[in-house]
Amino acid sequence: MPRLLKFPGKSFQLRLFFSFLIIIFCFIPSFGYLSFLEGKRAVENQIEQYSLSTVNQISERVRFFLLQHSRNVRFIKELLEKKIIDPEDQEQLLSYFRRLRKTYPSFVNIYYGTCTGKFLMVPPQRPEIHKLFDPRIRPWYQGAKNAGKLFWTKVYIFASSQRPGITVSIPVYGENRKLIGVCGIDIDLSTLSNFLKNINVGKHGYPFIIENSTERIIAHPELVKFSQGLDEIARLSLRLKTLKKRNQKFGTTYYFGERFFTAYTYFPQNDWTIGVTLPVNDFLTDIAKIKQAALTMTIIAILIASLLSLLIARTVVRPLTELEKGIKRISAGNLEQRISMESDDVIGSLARSFNQMAESLKLSHQELEKTYMELAEKEKMAALGQLTAGIAHEIKNPLGIILSSAQVAMNEARPEEMRSEAMEFIVQEVKRLNKTLNTFLEFAKPAPPRFEKIDIVELMKDTVNALADQFRDQEIKIYRRLPDSKVFCEVDRDQIRQVFLNLLINSAQAMPDGGMIEVTGYFSDDLYNKTESGNRNETSIFCIEITDTGTGIDSQLLKKIFDPFVTTKTDGTGLGLSIVHQILKQHRAKIDVENSTPKGTRFRIMFRCERKKPCYQES
Amino acid sequence: MFQTKYLVGKNKILESLIILNMLYRVIKPITALKCFQLLTVLFLACVMVSSCRQKNPRETVIKEIARETVSIKGFEIPRFKSATRQLEYARSSFTSVNEQKAALEAVVKLFPHSREKVAEALLDLVYFGLGDDYRLASKELCEETLTQLQNLIREYNEIHQVCAKAQWYIGWIYTDLLRKPSMGLAAYRKVVSCYPTEVFYISSSFGSALFNYSKIGTGLEETMEKHWWGALALLEIFRHSDGYEEKLNITSELVSRYPSDLATGYALLDMVSSHTPSTKIEQFARRYIEINKRNKALAFIVRKIENALGISYLKK
Numbered sequence: 053m054p055r056l057l058k059f060p061g062k063s064f065q066l067r068l069f070f071s072f073l074i075i076i077f078c079f080i081p082s083f084g085y086l087s088f089l090e091g092k093r094a095v096e097n098q099i100e101q102y103s104l105s106t107v108n109q110i111s112e113r114v115r116f117f118l119l120q121h122s123r124n125v126r127f128i129k130e131l132l133e134k135k136i137i138d139p140e141d142q143e144q145l146l147s148y149f150r151r152l153r154k155t156y157p158s159f160v161n162i163y164y165g166t167c168t169g170k171f172l173m174v175p176p177q178r179p180e181i182h183k184l185f186d187p188r189i190r191p192w193y194q195g196a197k198n199a200g201k202l203f204w205t206k207v208y209i210f211a212s213s214q215r216p217g218i219t220v221s222i223p224v225y226g227e228n229r230k231l232i233g234v235c236g237i238d239i240d241l242s243t244l245s246n247f248l249k250n251i252n253v254g255k256h257g258y259p260f261i262i263e264n265s266t267e268r269i270i271a272h273p274e275l276v277k278f279s280q281g282l283d284e285i286a287r288l289s290l291r292l293k294t295l296k297k298r299n300q301k302f303g304t305t306y307y308f309g310e311r312f313f314t315a316y317t318y319f320p321q322n323d324w325t326i327g328v329t330l331p332v333n334d335f336l337t338d339i340a341k342i343k344q345a346a347l348t349m350t351i352i353a354i355l356i357a358s359l360l361s362l363l364i365a366r367t368v369v370r371p372l373t374e375l376e377k378g379i380k381r382i383s384a385g386n387l388e389q390r391i392s393m394e395s396d397d398v399i400g401s402l403a404r405s406f407n408q409m410a411e412s413l414k415l416s417h418q419e420l421e422k423t424y425m426e427l428a429e430k431e432k433m434a435a436l437g438q439l440t441a442g443i444a445h446e447i448k449n450p451l452g453i454i455l456s457s458a459q460v461a462m463n464e465a466r467p468e469e470m471r472s473e474a475m476e477f478i479v480q481e482v483k484r485l486n487k488t489l490n491t492f493l494e495f496a497k498p499a500p501p502r503f504e505k506i507d508i509v510e511l512m513k514d515t516v517n518a519l520a521d522q523f524r525d526q527e528i529k530i531y532r533r534l535p536d537s538k539v540f541c542e543v544d545r546d547q548i549r550q551v552f553l554n555l556l557i558n559s560a561q562a563m564p565d566g567g568m569i570e571v572t573g574y575f576s577d578d579l580y581n582k583t584e585s586g587n588r589n590e591t592s593i594f595c596i597e598i599t600d601t602g603t604g605i606d607s608q609l610l611k612k613i614f615d616p617f618v619t620t621k622t623d624g625t626g627l628g629l630s631i632v633h634q635i636l637k638q639h640r641a642k643i644d645v646e647n648s649t650p651k652g653t654r655f656r657i658m659f660r661c662e663r664k665k666p667c668y669q670e671s
Numbered sequence: 672m673f674q675t676k677y678l679v680g681k682n683k684i685l686e687s688l689i690i691l692n693m694l695y696r697v698i699k700p701i702t703a704l705k706c707f708q709l710l711t712v713l714f715l716a717c718v719m720v721s722s723c724r725q726k727n728p729r730e731t732v733i734k735e736i737a738r739e740t741v742s743i744k745g746f747e748i749p750r751f752k753s754a755t756r757q758l759e760y761a762r763s764s765f766t767s768v769n770e771q772k773a774a775l776e777a778v779v780k781l782f783p784h785s786r787e788k789v790a791e792a793l794l795d796l797v798y799f800g801l802g803d804d805y806r807l808a809s810k811e812l813c814e815e816t817l818t819q820l821q822n823l824i825r826e827y828n829e830i831h832q833v834c835a836k837a838q839w840y841i842g843w844i845y846t847d848l849l850r851k852p853s854m855g856l857a858a859y860r861k862v863v864s865c866y867p868t869e870v871f872y873i874s875s876s877f878g879s880a881l882f883n884y885s886k887i888g889t890g891l892e893e894t895m896e897k898h899w900w901g902a903l904a905l906l907e908i909f910r911h912s913d914g915y916e917e918k919l920n921i922t923s924e925l926v927s928r929y930p931s932d933l934a935t936g937y938a939l940l941d942m943v944s945s946h947t948p949s950t951k952i953e954q955f956a957r958r959y960i961e962i963n964k965r966n967k968a969l970a971f972i973v974r975k976i977e978n979a980l981g982i983s984y985l986k987k
Contacts, residue, residue: 175803180839184903184933
């Protein structure tokens with residue numbers, strides 16, 4: 053996750069926004085999906101209730117439908133047994149059957165078969181069938197005869213039409229309860245299917261009847277029309293069997309290429325199972341509505357949450373950005389910088405704290421400036437005292453020599469040679485005094501630098517070459533590790549040359565018995581200078597190191613080696629390194645010094661130069 | 672050809688580069704944050720579009736079931752690829768006789784070159800001409816039907832199956848509806864002499880109601896029974912005969928020509944139950960029982976003959 057959050061880059065706002073988005077995309081869709089599932093379950097529960105009540109209603113209607121047949125067949129029996137209609141009078145019987153069929157068009161066949169083999173049916177059988185027909189061998193006749201009461205056959209093929217169907221039959225008894233015949237009414241399975249077809253169970257719902265003993269579908273609306281899905285209908289009983297095995301009255305089955313909610317109930321009168329299948333898709337509109345609503349709400353929630361997260365990210369980040377800007381301005385020296393945020397939350401508190409801090413910093417800075425001024429004044433006075441003491445010291449000694457030499461020269465009693473020698477002393481001391489004063493003047497009032505773009509490496513090489521003979525005489529070896537490429541800097545050629553000369557000569561003087569000086573030039577990435585905005589400059593820092601193997605500098609003295617009149621030499625003025633420091637300061641360059649190991653001193657000068665890839669050359 | 676192709680390809684590459692360049696110019700100013708927001712909106716739009724696409728599998732099923740229909744007498748009759756299927760449909764379950772007539776006419780109209788099926792359809796149409804109940808048919812209607820049947824025999828004389836049935840129907844109308852047994856018997860005789868081997872299956876000639884149910888595996892198709900028009904005609908002649916000798920001769924003819932027909936069984940049953948069975952009849956009966964003892968469709972008549980003879984052949 054942390055790695056994932058790093059993905060948008062370093063933008064804090066983007067990362068914050070991204071984090072919010074992750075949370076939004078995880079939680080809102082999950083919540084939406086759970087709501088959808090809950091809604092779906094509620095709809096499915098409703099469908100289950102609806103399916104079960106529908107199947108019970110269908111069962112009731114089927115019972116009523118069959119009841120019509122059984123009532124009428126009983127009625128025929130009554131008419132025949134009570135001789136209201138003479139069983140031997142075919143015309144009368146035929147006329148009644150016709151009227152009955154007209155009243156109940158759903159009665160496929162109404163008939164009466166006698167125990168002598170006579171058979172009368174409305175509508176008539178085909179003549180070729182009628183000629184070969186014997187009612188006594190038919191299942192309806194034998195069933196009623198054996199049962200001695202109302203009898204429902206299982207599904208069989210009607211001899212008259214060769215259609216499958218069921219028959220409700222009843223025995224007709226004459227005197228002494230002697231069987232004289234059996235009357236029956238046929239229910240063609242197509243009629244039963246048609247009856248189911250007329251039951252409204254939704255646009256694509258199907259009621260159906262299965263005969264339990266044979267596990268066959270005996271009635272289904274699709275069976276009365278030409279349909280391609282007959283194989284599927286045949287499989288329905290197998291699918292229902294699965295539900296029965298699980299002891300479920302409701303479930304889903306798959307046929308006709310789609311999913312159906314299926315419910316069933318037993319119809320014990322005929323040993324049937326009556327069921328109904330309702331396409332899931334019909335109810336899917338409800339589920340789809342829930343789905344759509346959940347999805348729409350989820351999308352809207354995501355959009356709103358995304359926008360809000362964006363606003364939150366901005367609201368959180370903006371004060372921080374303001375704070376950052378304020379800190380930068382204060383860092384740049386603008387202590388008047390304040391942040392104006394009038395909120396009571398943590399951000400407002402932070403802004404107030406920041407402003408207080410800035411105020412404190414400003415006061416501290418003022419105090420510090422005041423103290424610094426005082427200190428500077430004191431330092432100035434101390435420096436003046438030191439300078440005066442230095443000058444006095446530098447002048448006093450020659451003056452003492454000049455005084456004593458002048459006294460000798462003026463004393464005529466002294467030998468001429470001595471007086472002449474004293475005169476020479478005076479001249480030498482005056483010269484030395486003059487030199488000292490010149491150096492002092494140079495230190496006190498340095499010439500303004502005349503900047504030009506020069507190759508600092510080349511300048512160093514020239515300076516070293518100029519001193520080569522002198523170093524050779526003093527048995528000093530010099531090593532150069534300078535880049536081969538040019539390093540251009542904006543400097544005053546003469547002044548920098550003087551800096552190099554002073555440092556090299558100082559090094560040479562620190563090695564009276566000879567030694568080694570190493571001059572190294574390199575770009576320092578660690579010392580990259582940064583602008584106030586934080587971006588890197590096109591310029592970089594070029595360092596020149598001068599390392600000797602001399603006596604080194606005492607650590608106490610090392611801290612103030614660039615102060616005027618500080619020297620380790622007996623005849624030095626102590627102004628050389630001060631002048632170096634001053635020149636470099638005017639060039640916005642820096643210098644530091646440290647004792648090198650195992651012995652000696654290392655001076656490092658840092659120039660601001662144009663950055664170029666260096667190419668080193670060692671000699 | 673190659674050059675043209677190459678140039679076309681080159682142009683396409685250039686066009687693609689230009690488009691890419693334009694896209695780059697459009698996309699370039701978009702910051703990472705904007706880009707991310709844009710992608711989020713696009714993703715959400717994709718989700719919305721995909722969720723709006725709802726497929727109803729039922730539509731496909733209905734499309735598959737839907738067939739071409741032909742309109743006849745105001746009834747939309749499905750059109751089938753073969754005359755056999757068209758006739759099967761016409762003989763299946765109909766709630767209205769008029770619709771069934773229209774379905775039969777569809778066979779004649781759609782498959783005029785399939786003479787056999789057309790003849791069968793026409794014969795059924797002639798039968799329907801007798802009305803809902805032939806027992807109520809008028810004399811004129813019966814005579815008109817007779818004329819139509821005779822025309823049918825003349826027209827389709829090469830289709831013996833249809834001619835046999837039509838000829839038998841002529842005999843039946845004369846004897847049973849017009850009460851002219853002499854003419855009816857003559858017609859039956861003609862069936863025996865002209866079409867002695869023509870058979871009919873109750874299911875195939877009329878029982879195509881199994882059309883749908885046979886396909887859902889009811890297992891009830893096994894009960895289809897085979898009959899001979901000649902045997903049925905002889906049975907009718909037998910039933911209209913008075914003398915024992917005459918009946919004996921017909922029974923003899925039935926046993927010899929149609930030993931496995933139900934009509935023969937009925938004739939034998941009548942002979943053994945109504946008269947004192949002679950040795951010859953008993954021989955005929957035993958032979959019939961022997962031949963048909965395993966025939967489930969004839970089991971009941973075999974049992975009745977056995978009972979009439981006072982024997983139980985199976986027990987023996």
